[in-house]
Amino acid sequence: xxxxxxxxxxxxxxxxxxxxxxxxxxxxxxxxxxxxxxxxxxxxxxxxxxxxxxxxxxxxxxxxxxxxxxxxxxxxxxxxxxxxxxxxxxxxxxxxxxxxxxxxxxxxxxxxxxxxxxxxxxxxxxxxxxxxxxxxxxxxxxxxxxxxxx
Numbered sequence: 001x002x003x004x005x006x007x008x009x010x011x012x013x014x015x016x017x018x019x020x021x022x023x024x025x026x027x028x029x030x031x032x033x034x035x036x037x038x039x040x041x042x043x044x045x046x047x048x049x050x051x052x053x054x055x056x057x058x059x060x061x062x063x064x065x066x067x068x069x070x071x072x073x074x075x076x077x078x079x080x081x082x083x084x085x086x087x088x089x090x091x092x093x094x095x096x097x098x099x100x101x102x103x104x105x106x107x108x109x110x111x112x113x114x115x116x117x118x119x120x121x122x123x124x125x126x127x128x129x130x131x132x133x134x135x136x137x138x139x140x141x142x143x144x145x146x147x148x149x150x
Contacts, residue, residue, distance in 0.1 A: 016058060022054070025055050026059065030062075041055055041056065056081055056084050059081060063085055074127075076125075076127040077124075079120045079124035080120075080121070082117075083117045083120035086117035087113070087114070090112075
């Protein structure tokens with residue numbers, strides 16, 4: 001129907017929203033390569049938080065091969081990305097229906113992935129404390145309180 005109304009073909013879905021770097025990051029991540037993502041988000045640590053979050057969320061939402069996840073380093077950034085991916089996998093396993101329509105297997109997978117996400121995100125926070133690198137995506141709430149308390 002779209003084609004007949006506008007005499008053109010239906011546009012392709014682009015999860016990166018036309019962002020060339022996002023398209024490269026997603027393509028690489030699907031192949032188990034995270035070098036571009038890690039290099040770019042490390043360069044964005046000082047002030048480009050929205051772009052950084054966009055790229056992490058992009059990989060988290062569209063990467064479904066769990067074998068590729070394990071290739072990420074065991075550092076704060078790698079564990080942050082792993083946690084984000086695990087949260088998205090949890091929601092995909094659960095499905096989008098109301099709670100009473102989710103199968104037992106859906107709930108079990110959901111909680112399994114959320115447990116993994118919690119471990120990754122806690123590990124990311126612990127890695128930050130050890131390196132004293134303060135990322136707003138992983139720092140504990142009490143650090144923010146100490147920074148703003150007068």
